[in-house]
Amino acid sequence: MVDAALLAQHAVNALMLGIMYALVAVGFTLFFGVLDVIKFSHGDVLTVGAFTGLTVWLALVAVDLATPWLAVALLVLVPALATALLGALIGRFVVLPLKGAPPLNVLLATLMCGTILREAIRLFYPGGANPKPFPALLPTTAYQLGNLNLRLDSVLLFLTGVAIVVALHLVINRTRLGLAIRAVAQDAEIARVMGIDHVRTVLITFAIGSALAAVAGIMHGLYYNEINFSMGLLLGVIGFSSAVVGGLGNVYGAILGGFLFAFLQTLGAMAMPFASAYRDVFAFAVVIAIMAVRPTGLIAERGVERA
Amino acid sequence: MGGRGVRVRILGVAVTFLLIAGSAAAKETVYVAFLGPLTGGVSANGIGGRNSADLAVRLRNADPNARYRYELISYDTECKPSTGVQVATRAAADRRVVAAVAHYCSVVALATVHVYHRFGLPIVVWGAVHPDITYGNDYREIHRINGTMINQNEVASKFMRSLGYETWAILYDTTDYGKGHKKYFTKYLQENGGKVLASFGVTPDQQDFTAELTEIKALDPQVVYFGGLTPLGVRIRAQMERIGLTSQFEGTSGIMSDAYIEALGPLAEGTLAFREGAPVDKLPGGRFFVEKYREQGYKEPPEAYGPFAFAAMNLVLDIIERVGPDREKVRDALNAVKDYDTIVGPVTFDANGQNVVPLITKYVVQDGRWTVWEDSAYARGERRLRRLGE
Numbered sequence: 052m053v054d055a056a057l058l059a060q061h062a063v064n065a066l067m068l069g070i071m072y073a074l075v076a077v078g079f080t081l082f083f084g085v086l087d088v089i090k091f092s093h094g095d096v097l098t099v100g101a102f103t104g105l106t107v108w109l110a111l112v113a114v115d116l117a118t119p120w121l122a123v124a125l126l127v128l129v130p131a132l133a134t135a136l137l138g139a140l141i142g143r144f145v146v147l148p149l150k151g152a153p154p155l156n157v158l159l160a161t162l163m164c165g166t167i168l169r170e171a172i173r174l175f176y177p178g179g180a181n182p183k184p185f186p187a188l189l190p191t192t193a194y195q196l197g198n199l200n201l202r203l204d205s206v207l208l209f210l211t212g213v214a215i216v217v218a219l220h221l222v223i224n225r226t227r228l229g230l231a232i233r234a235v236a237q238d239a240e241i242a243r244v245m246g247i248d249h250v251r252t253v254l255i256t257f258a259i260g261s262a263l264a265a266v267a268g269i270m271h272g273l274y275y276n277e278i279n280f281s282m283g284l285l286l287g288v289i290g291f292s293s294a295v296v297g298g299l300g301n302v303y304g305a306i307l308g309g310f311l312f313a314f315l316q317t318l319g320a321m322a323m324p325f326a327s328a329y330r331d332v333f334a335f336a337v338v339i340a341i342m343a344v345r346p347t348g349l350i351a352e353r354g355v356e357r358a
Numbered sequence: 359m360g361g362r363g364v365r366v367r368i369l370g371v372a373v374t375f376l377l378i379a380g381s382a383a384a385k386e387t388v389y390v391a392f393l394g395p396l397t398g399g400v401s402a403n404g405i406g407g408r409n410s411a412d413l414a415v416r417l418r419n420a421d422p423n424a425r426y427r428y429e430l431i432s433y434d435t436e437c438k439p440s441t442g443v444q445v446a447t448r449a450a451a452d453r454r455v456v457a458a459v460a461h462y463c464s465v466v467a468l469a470t471v472h473v474y475h476r477f478g479l480p481i482v483v484w485g486a487v488h489p490d491i492t493y494g495n496d497y498r499e500i501h502r503i504n505g506t507m508i509n510q511n512e513v514a515s516k517f518m519r520s521l522g523y524e525t526w527a528i529l530y531d532t533t534d535y536g537k538g539h540k541k542y543f544t545k546y547l548q549e550n551g552g553k554v555l556a557s558f559g560v561t562p563d564q565q566d567f568t569a570e571l572t573e574i575k576a577l578d579p580q581v582v583y584f585g586g587l588t589p590l591g592v593r594i595r596a597q598m599e600r601i602g603l604t605s606q607f608e609g610t611s612g613i614m615s616d617a618y619i620e621a622l623g624p625l626a627e628g629t630l631a632f633r634e635g636a637p638v639d640k641l642p643g644g645r646f647f648v649e650k651y652r653e654q655g656y657k658e659p660p661e662a663y664g665p666f667a668f669a670a671m672n673l674v675l676d677i678i679e680r681v682g683p684d685r686e687k688v689r690d691a692l693n694a695v696k697d698y699d700t701i702v703g704p705v706t707f708d709a710n711g712q713n714v715v716p717l718i719t720k721y722v723v724q725d726g727r728w729t730v731w732e733d734s735a736y737a738r739g740e741r742r743l744r745r746l747g748e
Contacts, residue, residue, distance in 0.1 A: 200602025
């Protein structure tokens with residue numbers, strides 16, 4: 052009765068969702084790692100990234116330079132750089148000045164910051180209140196394997212996501228910068244004593260996390276061929292939940308959490324066809340259950356004691 | 359003696375003067391309101407409706423025989439009940455506003471009918487199709503020029519069965535609007551011998567439908583029916599293609615907009631939808647509307663429900679001309695409307711203020727246009743709908 056190809060189709064759908072969630076979740080976990088803060092503007096930084104990408108595309112069309120591969124490269128690079136800068140600015144002028152304040156203040160300040168970004172897009176981007184069609188730039192060749200329909204653009208997007216996660220892994224584990232990030236994450240005071248520039252490391256971490264959000268935003272646009280000003284809202288909440296359920300502060304936990312959430316959503320729609328509208332309710336309920344059983348997440352951050 | 363004659367003559371001159379002055383002086387300004395989604399996912403329909411209502415006002419102001427000068431105040435409901443109640447209250451509380459042409463979104467209309475009743479503001483609905491807007495209350499202020507989703511789904515199910523389709527999967531958004539479509543379509547489909555393999559509720563802001571569509575793919579229905587609005591319709595149609603679901607796509611009046619075709623491009627080809635009223639460009643009044651709309655140079659198209667907004671506003675203005683700018687008189691006159699001729703066909707309001715004209719037109723997207731079914735290459739057999747005769 053259960054068709055293997057259909058299960059594979061579900062798996063492909065979930066993997067695509069999962070890689071996007073994972074990229075968002077990694078940002079949350081990086082920020083928490085270096086500064087023990089929860090930066091709730093993250094989802095809206097993603098939206099800014101996606102709209103920057105759309106602007107780049109419209110500019111390319113305007114100057115008649117819209118060849119697909121150049122466009123894809125610029126559509127990823129420019130928004131990534133823009134949001135990296137934006138993330139660093141939020142870190143420098145919103146998060147760092149609140150160091151020492153109760154964590155709730157940072158959470159609120161970044162939440163407001165996100166609302167400002169979101170409303171700014173809605174009000175100031177031309178027609179920003181409406182969903183915007185996003186160009187389909189990747190080849191849409193479809194491979195048919197029984198009931199499994201695999202599109203080349205989905206495969207490329209997924210592989211790009213995986214490559215970025217691997218690159219991040221290498222940066223964190225193989226470079227001096229990564230060493231500094233890990234040192235600050237483990238003990239900021241000792242890291243400072245050892246001569247690591249605290250502010251610089253924190254800001255670079257914010258920049259990296261935010262650039263990942265932009266990539267997730269562009270992937271979202273290329274996959275669904277549509278972006279809107281409130282897309283970051285739910286993605287932010289899901290990314291945050293994924294990071295928490297994976298173990299806040301642990302990059303691999305965040306990736307695991309992202310895929311877990313995507314699979315739960317898919318399972319929700321699969322297992323409850325009579326109530327598929329409740330698939331998010333189902334996924335979040337399972338996340339709550341996991342949090343109850345494992346309060347530190349699936350993979351706990353090393354060397355951190357929690358109250 | 360002579361003095362009296364002089365007085366009479368002066369009086370006569372004065373009266374003549376007054377008459378001339380009266381017709382030349384500025385007419386009294388009367389305010390009418392328009393409410394619809396001017397931003398958000400279905401804003402294309404809202405703006406098209408606003409422009410069309412505005413066209414009715416402009417044409418009336420250009421008419422030297424009109425008794426009043428009209429001013430249109432537009433409000434943005436964002437297609438959200440919360441915003442809708444706010445702006446409906448603003449419009450209704452503004453005593454200058456005599457009547458309103460209101461609502462594309464059923465959820466907003468359902469939430470606001472109480473406001474109009476409380477403030478006594480007569481309205482004519484121009485696009486929202488949920489039956490309860492008129493039939494769910496006995497408010498004398500509420501009228502609707504377009505039909506309800508009941509007629510629409512009855513015609514849709516009979517038509518699809520007559521083509522020979524047997525099996526359906528239904529997607530619907532879980533607002534009252536989407537649930538209504540699902541309810542009436544399922545009801546009439548079963549009465550006509552069609553088979554619903556599964557129904558999936560989706561949230562109105564859902565982005566990803568691949569899980570639901572993969573489940574549908576397993577059931578392999580001939581038709582995927584969607585009860586909801588354009589933004590979700592676009593996403594569902596696009597994602598059907600992504601996972602290789604080859605069923606015929608059938609929507610409701612909710613996806614009938616140019617925005618649907620613009621967003622999907624060639625993927626829109628062959629999509630079916632149903633809308634109440636006669637096909638506008640076939641009626642003489644409809645051609646007049648299209649021509650005048652073009653003359654006024656609006657940037658956006660009137661969209662599927664623009665003609666209804668135009669007809670509703672024209673009806674309101676006609677009545678104000680007749681009974682004067684008074685909410686109660688306008689309300690009573692609206693309730694008595696019978697066989698009134700408009701560009702969308704004749705209008706007769708029943709006891710609930712519902713226009714009882716059951717005419718429904720079937721549409722199919724052909725070469726980037728919503729084409730009346732009977733005129734399409736599909737009806738002539740030159741093109742085939744998907745999965746027909748399997």
